[in-house]
Amino acid sequence: MPVREKLDALRISLTTISCNLLELADTETVKAARARLKDEVGGYAGLTRDKAAQAIKSLDALWNSYLLLARLFEQASDLNKRSGLFHHTEDQVRHLLEGLSVELRAEHIPITSRGLLSCADQIERATPQQVLDAMAQQFCDARDLLNTVSTAAGQAAPRLAALRQQAAELEIRAARLGTGYAAPARLDAVLNNAERDPLSCAAELERAASELEQQRLNLKNIEQQQAVSRAAIEHANGLLAELKDLAQRSAAAIEETRQKIHAPAGLILPVDDSVIDSLVIWLASIAQSVAAGRHDAVKVGLARWQAECSAQLTAARAAYAKNRLALDECAEINGRFQALRAKADALAARGAELDAALPAAMLNAKRALQSKPVDLPALRAAVGAYEASLRENK
Known part of the structure; x- marks a missing residue:
C-alpha cells in the first residue's frame, strides 16, 4: 500500500478513535463511574470498585495510546511532506x-538483575497496527465492564427487594405451618452492600435466591406432609366417631332387647368408655405431633392407633350385630306374620275354603307377637304353626 494511503488510513483511525472515546466519556455510565470512584463515603467498594477502576484506567490508557499514535502520525506526515527529488523519506x-x-513503555532494570551488556532501561515497542488492535480490544473490554457495573447497579436493588419480599412471605408461610424458618443471613449484608458493591451483590443475590428456593421447596414438602397427616387424622376421627356410635347403639340395643325380649341370651357389653377415652387422648397426642411437624412420629403413631381402633371396631360391630339379633329376628317374624295374614285375607276374598284351625293359629301368633316381653321361642313356634296351617289351604 502506498505511504499516502497508509497515512490516510491512520488519520481516519485516529479521528474515529477520538470521537468514540469522547462519546463514551460523555455517557452517564462513565460519568457515574468516575464520580463514584472519587466518592470515598458513598462510592463504589469491593469488587465493583476494582472493576470500575480497571475500566476507567483502561479508558485513560487509551487516550495515552491515542496520543502516541497521533504524535507518530504527525511525525510521519512531516517526513512525508519533506520527501522530494533530493530528499527521499519514504523509507523512514x-x-x-x-x-x-x-x-509503549520503558522498564528500568536494577543493577542487581542487569547483565554487563544490558541497558538500564528496557523499552517495549510495537507497530502502529499492533497498538490499534490492542486499543480496539481494550476499548471493548472497558466498555463492557462499565456496562456490567451499570447493569448490576440498576438490577441489584429491585432484585434484592423482590428476594426480601419472598423471604417475608416464606416466613409467614412457615409460621402458618408451625415450623421454624430464618431468612438467609446474607440478605441483610447484601442489602447494606447493594448500593456500593452491586457486582458482589449480584453473586450473593444468586446464592440467596438459591437458598430461598430451597426453603420454598422445604415448606412445600412440609405442607404436603401436613396435608397427608391431617387427612389421616380426619379419617381417624371418622373411625373414632363410628366406634362411639356403635357403642351407643349397642348399649341401646341391649336395653331395648331386655325390655322387649324375654330372657335374652348372648348379649355382649359394648366397648367400655375408658377404651374410647384412651383412643381419644391418644389421637389428640398424635394431632399435636402433626402441629409440631413431627411427621415421622405421626406416621408411626397413626399406624398403631388405627390397628388398635380397627380391632375395637371389629369387635364393636360384631357385638352390635349380636345385640340386635333377637330384635331383628322379632321384626323379621312380625313381617312374615303380616305377609301370612295378607295371604289368608286374599284366599278368603277368592272364596277359598280355609282350615277351621287357621283363625286360632292366627290368633295365637298375634298374641305371641303382642306379648311383653316377647317369648321368642314361643313366637317362632306360633308363627310357624300359623304358616303351616295356611300352607294346608293352598
Whole structure:
C-alpha cells in the first residue's frame, strides 16, 4: 500500500478513535463511574470498585495510546511532506507506519538483575497496527465492564427487594405451618452492600435466591406432609366417631332387647368408655405431633392407633350385630306374620275354603307377637304353626 494511503488510513483511525472515546466519556455510565470512584463515603467498594477502576484506567490508557499514535502520525506526515527529488523519506515514513516505531513503555532494570551488556532501561515497542488492535480490544473490554457495573447497579436493588419480599412471605408461610424458618443471613449484608458493591451483590443475590428456593421447596414438602397427616387424622376421627356410635347403639340395643325380649341370651357389653377415652387422648397426642411437624412420629403413631381402633371396631360391630339379633329376628317374624295374614285375607276374598284351625293359629301368633316381653321361642313356634296351617289351604 502506498505511504499516502497508509497515512490516510491512520488519520481516519485516529479521528474515529477520538470521537468514540469522547462519546463514551460523555455517557452517564462513565460519568457515574468516575464520580463514584472519587466518592470515598458513598462510592463504589469491593469488587465493583476494582472493576470500575480497571475500566476507567483502561479508558485513560487509551487516550495515552491515542496520543502516541497521533504524535507518530504527525511525525510521519512531516517526513512525508519533506520527501522530494533530493530528499527521499519514504523509507523512514514506512518504518514509522509499519515498523516497531511505537514506544509503549520503558522498564528500568536494577543493577542487581542487569547483565554487563544490558541497558538500564528496557523499552517495549510495537507497530502502529499492533497498538490499534490492542486499543480496539481494550476499548471493548472497558466498555463492557462499565456496562456490567451499570447493569448490576440498576438490577441489584429491585432484585434484592423482590428476594426480601419472598423471604417475608416464606416466613409467614412457615409460621402458618408451625415450623421454624430464618431468612438467609446474607440478605441483610447484601442489602447494606447493594448500593456500593452491586457486582458482589449480584453473586450473593444468586446464592440467596438459591437458598430461598430451597426453603420454598422445604415448606412445600412440609405442607404436603401436613396435608397427608391431617387427612389421616380426619379419617381417624371418622373411625373414632363410628366406634362411639356403635357403642351407643349397642348399649341401646341391649336395653331395648331386655325390655322387649324375654330372657335374652348372648348379649355382649359394648366397648367400655375408658377404651374410647384412651383412643381419644391418644389421637389428640398424635394431632399435636402433626402441629409440631413431627411427621415421622405421626406416621408411626397413626399406624398403631388405627390397628388398635380397627380391632375395637371389629369387635364393636360384631357385638352390635349380636345385640340386635333377637330384635331383628322379632321384626323379621312380625313381617312374615303380616305377609301370612295378607295371604289368608286374599284366599278368603277368592272364596277359598280355609282350615277351621287357621283363625286360632292366627290368633295365637298375634298374641305371641303382642306379648311383653316377647317369648321368642314361643313366637317362632306360633308363627310357624300359623304358616303351616295356611300352607294346608293352598
